[in-house]
Amino acid sequence: MNKTKLWTKDFIGVSAGNFFLFMTFYFLLVTLPVYILQGQGGTEAQAGLVTTVFLIAAILIRPFAGQWIGMFGRKKVFVTSLFLYLVTMILYLVATNFNALLALRFFQGSSFGMATTAAGAIVANIIPDSRRGEGMGYFVLSNNLAMAIGPFAGLTLFNGWGMSAAYIACIVISVIAFIIGLSLVADHSGSARLGSMFRLKLHPKHLFEKSALPIALTGAFFSVGYASILSFVPVYAEELNIDGMASYFFIVYAVLLVLSRPFTGRWFDQYGENIIIIPSIILFAVGLIVLSLADGAVLYFVAAGMIGIGWGTLFPSFQTIAIARARPERKATATATFLSFYDFGIGVGAVVIGAAVAGMGFKTVYASLAVYVLIGILVYMTAAKTKKEKHHSLSL
Template identity: 65%
Template sequence: MSKPALWTKDFIGIALTNFFLFMTFYFLLVTLPVYVLNELNGSETEAGLATTVFLISAILIRFVSGQWVEHFGQKRVLIASLVLFLAASTLYPFMNGLAALLILRFFHGIGFGMATTAAGAVVANIILNSRRGEGMGYYVMSMNLAMAIGPFAGLAIMNEWGIKTGFLVCIMIAAVSLLIGLSLKKDEVIQPPSGERFKLNVSPGHLIEKSALPIALTGLFFAIVYSAILSFVSVYAEELHLGSAAGYFFVVYAIVIVLSRPFTGRWFDQYGANVIIYPSIALFAAGLLVLSEAGGAALYLIAAGVIGLGWGTLFPGFQTIAISRARPEKKALATATFLSLFDFGIGFGSFVVGAAAAGLGFKTLYAVCAVYVLAGIIVYYFVQKTGKQPESSPL
C-alpha cells in the first residue's frame, strides 16, 4: 500500500511561507542590535530590548490567536497576520528613534506570533497522521534553514550595502511570505462557527491547551539550554579566536538537519517517539560537551553538527507530540501553547544563562548545560509515561 502524499502543493506552500517568515525574523535579529548601537546611539541593554519586546508581544498574542484560528479559520488568521507582519516590515526604514523602533517591534511581534500559530495549525491539518513525524520534521526544517541563512544574509547585506538596504530586503522577503500564503487553499478541517460573534475567553482552559502542556513544559526545559546556543555561541567563538569559522556554526547545524531529516522523521512514524527522543537527548548533551572542550574550529564545528542532529530532532518531535495529543479543533491552541512556552524558555534562558556565563565562563557553562540536558531524560520519561498517548502514530 502506497504512502499518502506528503509533498503536496499546500504543504510546500506553508513550509515556504514559514521559511520566509523566519528569514525576516532572523535577518532582523542580528542586524537590529547593530542598528540601535551605531545608528540610534543606544546602549547594549537598549539593543537587547529590540528582541525582548518582539518576543514578549509574540508570546502574549499566541494565548489568544489560537481562539481566533478556531473561530475565523486558519487561512484568514494566517493572511491577516502576514499582512500585519509585512506592514510592520515596511516601516523599519522610517524609524529614527529608539522609542518608535520599540513600538514597531511590539506590533511586528504580534504579527509574528499570530502567523506562527496559524501556520502551525495549517500544517497540522495538512499532514495525515501516518506521516506526521516526517512531515513536521520537514516543516520545522524550514525554520532551521532560515536560522542558518537569515543571520548570514543579514550581516553580509548590512556590511556590504548598509542597514537601509537590509530593511528593503526584509520587506521583499515578508511580501513573498504573504504571496505564498495567499495561494493556500481554504480550511478543510476547522471551520469558523457561522453566525456566531467572536468572544474572547480568558479562562485558562481557553488560553492554554491542557493536553499539550506537559510536553510544552518539557520543551521549555530544553529551550533554556538552547538559548545558550542562540545567544552566546558566537561570543564563545570570539573568545576562542576562531575568526571566519565562527559564522559557519549554524550553516553546519542546518546541513546536518537537512541530511538527517528524511530518516529521523520517518523513524518517528515507524517506531514511535521514544525510539528517537531518548537518543536525541543524548546527542544534544554530547554536542554541548564537545562544544565545552572546543579549542579550535574543528571541534567547534563538530559540536555544531552533533547539536544539530540532537536538538534539530528534539524540537520537531516535541511540537508534533503536542499537536498529536490535541483534538482537531484544538490543534491551533496546542501549537500556541507549545510555542509560547518554548519562546518563554528562550527568553528566560538567555537571562539565566548570561548570568551563569559571567560567573562560570563559557567552557564550564556548556559542560554544565550538557549535564542539565541529560537530566532532561528523567523529565521526558515522566511526561511520556503519564501523558495521554496520541490517537495513531505518536508523530
C-alpha cells in the same frame, strides 16, 4: 486521493511561507542589535530589549491566536498576520528613534506569533496521521534553514550596504511570504464575523491546551539550554579567536540536520517517540560537552553538527507530540501552547545563561548545560508517563 501524500501544494506552500517569515526574523535578530549600538549610539540593554519585546509580544498573542483560528479559520489568520507583519516591516524605514523602533518590534512580534501559530495549525491539519513525525520534521526544517541562511545573509547585507538595505530585503521577503499565504487553498474551518475577534474566552482552559502542557513544559526545559546556542555561540567564537567563522556554525548545523531529516522523521512514525527522542537528548548533551572542550574551529563545528541533529530532531518531535495529543478542534491551541512555552524558555534561558557566562565563563556553562540536558531525559520520561497514565484512565 492518496491519504498518505505528504508533499502537497499546501504543505510546500506553508513550509515555504514559514521559511521566508523566519528568514526576516533572523535577519533582524542579528542586525538590529548591531544597528542600535553602532548606528543609533544605543546601549547593550537597549540592543537586548528589541529582541525581548518581540518575543514577549509573540508569547502574549499566541493563546488568543489559537482562539482566532477557531473563529475565522487557519488560512484567514495566517494571511492576515502575514499582511500585518509586512506592514510593520515597511514601517521600519520611517522608525527614526528607539522608542518608535521598540513599539514596532512589539507589534511585529504580535503578528509573528499569530503567523507561526497559524502555520503550525495548517500543517497539523494537512499532514497525514501516518506521516506526522516525518511531516512535522520537514516543516520545522524550514525554520532551521532560515536560521542558517538568515543571520549570514543579514550580516553580509548590513555590513556591505547598511540597515536600509537590510530593511528593503526583509520587505521583499515578506511580500513573497504574503503572496504564498494567499495561494493556499481556502480554509472553511471558521466563519465568525470580524466583530467577534474581541469576544475571547480568558479562562486558562481556553487559552492553553491541557493535553499539550506536559510536553510543552518539557520543550521549555530544553529550550533554556538551546538559548545558549542561539544567543551566545557567536560570542563564544570570539573567545576562541574564530569569530570570522561564527556565522558558519548554523550552516554546519543545518547541513547535518538536512542530511538526517529523511531518517529521523520516518523512524519517529515507524518505531515511536522514545527511539528518536532519547538518543537525540544524549546527542544534544554530547554536542554541548564538545562545545565546552573546543579550542578552535574543528571541535566548534563538530559540536554544531551534533547539536544540529540532536536539538534539530527534538524540537519537531516535541511539537508533533503536542499536536497529536489534542482533539482536532484544539490542535491550533495545542500549537500555540507549545510555541508559547518554547519562546518563554528561550527568553528565560538567554537571561539566566547570560548571567552565568558573566560569572563562570563559556566553557563551564556549556559543560554544565550538558548535565542539565541529560537531566532532561527524566523530565521527558515524566511527560511520557503522564500521557500513558491519561490514556490508560480514559480506556477504563
